[in-house]
Amino acid sequence: MVHGYTGSPEDLASLARVLGRRWGKDAVCNLRLSGHADDTMPAFESQAYENAIAEAVASHRRRGRRIILVGHSTGGCLALGYLRSSKALPDLLVLAGTPAAVNGSDLTRWEKHRQHLPAVPLGDVACMVTYINRVGLSPPPGAFPVLVLHGACDDLVSPAGTSRWRDGRCCGPVRKVIIPRTGHDLFIGPGSRIALDCIDRAISDAVLRPEPATSQAAASIGAMETRAAEFMATGCSRAHHLTNSPAAARALGRSLRCTAVIETDPFQLNVEITSRCNLGCAHCAREHHQRCTKDMEITAFEYLLDLLPNTFTVVLVGLGEPTLHPQAAEFVACAARRGHRVGMVTNAMALDEGLSRRLIAAGLGGVTFSLDSVDAETVAQVRAGTDLDRVLSNIGGFLKSAKGTIPTAVFTAVSTRNVHSLPELADAVAGLGVDAWMLSDMNFASNLSIALAKHWRPSFGTAIGRAIQLAFSRRLPVLSVRALEALGLQSHYHDYLITTPAGLGHRSEDHHWCLSPWQTLPVDVDGNVTLCDCQPRAFLGNLFEDALGDIWNGEALQAHRRAMRSATPPEACRICPRF
Secondary structure (H helix, E strand, O other), rough: OOOOOOHHHHHHHHHHHHHHHHOHHHHOOOOOOOOOOOOOOOHHHHHHHHHHHHHHHHHHHHHOOOEEEEEEEEHHHHHHHHHHHOOOOOOEEEEEEEOOOOOOOHHHHHHHHHOOOOOOOHHHHHHHHHHHHHHHOOOOOOOEEEEEEEEEEOOOOHHHHHHHHHHHOOOOOOOEEOOOOOOOOOOOOHHHHHHHHHHHHHHHHHHHOHHHOOOOOOOOHHHOHHHHHHHOOOHHHHHHHHHOOOHHHOOOOOOOOOOOOOOOOOOOOOOOOOOOOOOOOOOOOOHOOOOOOOOOOOHHHHHHHHHHOOOEEEEEEOOOOOOOOOOOHHHHHHHHOOOOOOEEOOOOOOOOOHHHHHHHHHHOOOOEEEEOOOOHHHHHHHHHHHHOOHHHHHHHHHHHHHHOOOOOEEEOOOOOOOOOHHHHHHHHHHHOOOEEEEEOOOOOOHHHHHHHOOOOOOOHHHHHHHHHHHHHOOOOOOEEEHOOOOOHHHHHHHHHHHHOOHHHHOOOOOOOOOOOOHHHEEEEOOOOEEOOOOOOOOEEHHHHHHHHOHOOOHHHHHHHHHHHHOOOOOHHHHHHOOO
């Protein structure tokens, strides 16, 4: 670890402690650059600094260590300078608050930042600026991964310059994370836990090496789903996290490891990009919670994706209607460019021809249409505000534009209010030409009064049976809600088929199916993470304020995972059809 020219090892002390606990204290070298032992400012001696880095690296190499370089501020430039002169290839380079170039406005910020600190001789300032600009324009030879960390509130090195690191200044893959509400001292104060967690996780990924079992699993999953094969081909860490996810285990027929602590990153990210909705569905959780009207900024969405590079599936879903976001297509494109499989759940009211084409062109990888009935009276009761003709026309228009290139499904929330209209709906859904029809009984305690499981009648079974029979006769698979987070579904959809009416209203007293707390991260428009989509008010933390690791393996989620596997699962789980 290399501190900046006017900094000290104390700037990186918290990172040294975190990495020391993970890898052992002897694995961490927090350099003190020559002349930085007191309060006086030493001369800027770039060669001496590079030599110190070289000596530390050589010491680790002699012990058979692999090398991770972390440079804070000017320390990142010194690390780059060392790599250029030595032609060494680290397993990972972390540039934390590092300038890619320095101009006049940068110097003004630098002087303001140091106004209460010892003065730096003008000649040394000139040497430092020359060195930074020279190193930034001349990338080191060889390719290696680079993590660029920057504080959104950095008053010394502008975060706007971080994009330059992707402009040929580094030959390997570059991941950039701009941490909200964080200044130049990334490892001290607000946002420091996020910065520490990002580096810790990035190092764990960097030291991974391909294993035969991972390669075999990746090949099997890739054969099921082309997008997964493309995703895993972009990095060893992506293959590791995807093949070891619960969804992959289920797709490959392996036994599940539902432990309290998860060693892999989330398989799926469910993001609410807007809290606005154009319907008033009686069974929706938003009917019981006051929400402020808000659209997520695309920069916030990019930040979430940068935090979760190994997450395969990104779904635009939540208590808001994603197609109401004026930049919905840009959100899809943003995730698709990074290699994620992008899904969307929509009521299709605003899904006109133009938006459909933009979403498809942006790289949408799957869409689920919410449709509970085609009986006008029933629709008015369960989905107030729905223009049924418009919805059916929009779905048909989307399917026509997609030309069978995008997996599609209709999702139906079944209750005592619409169960008798299912046969008519089955006929309509089959006529649309979607790939699957997914049925679910009610969740949420507030919906128990209309849940099939609580009020089962023989007539319900008759209506459901007729609907299933009609759908199957039209070659339309009828799937359980348990298929929502599946991987390679087209290859093993039979595992999720609803074949008997009673299956729709069945509840289990112990855990069999739900994998959400082990693989899915639901995030609302404000960045709040919840236990699961079925408990939208059970907050675990906020990704703009808290570290991902502190949430994903925090005490609350660990306790919930243990409770789900216990003899007395949480009530919210026992009433949920996915459990």
